[in-house]
Amino acid sequence: MCKQENGKKGNKPPDQILHCETAKRLLDAFGEAVKAVLVLHEEQFLAIVAGDSDAGRFDILIHEALEQKQNAKYAYLQHLDKHGCSL
Numbered sequence: 001m002c003k004q005e006n007g008k009k010g011n012k013p014p015d016q017i018l019h020c021e022t023a024k025r026l027l028d029a030f031g032e033a034v035k036a037v038l039v040l041h042e043e044q045f046l047a048i049v050a051g052d053s054d055a056g057r058f059d060i061l062i063h064e065a066l067e068q069k070q071n072a073k074y075a076y077l078q079h080l081d082k083h084g085c086s087l
Contacts (some may be wrong), residue, residue, distance in 0.1 A: 020085035026076040033069040040065050 042060035079085070 020079075020083065023076070023079055023083075023085050026072070026079050030069070030072040030076050033072040034067070037062065037065045037069050 040058055040062045044062065045057055047055040047058065
């Protein structure tokens, strides 16, 4: 649940900061998903540079990682939209 610093729930007044552990958790999950995509792209690039003829094996892994990234992104954005909270 989203809470303002003063402990009240509701819409965020412009001059008050909200604190939400759920938003932080969802943003962290999105960040981890982005990292996973970057790692796979790097591994594929290094395989290509090394002349690995099977570098295409990363394509399905990258596709799955991109889906996870999109899901994490939209879970975070949906939470922000629904609760009007921030970190």
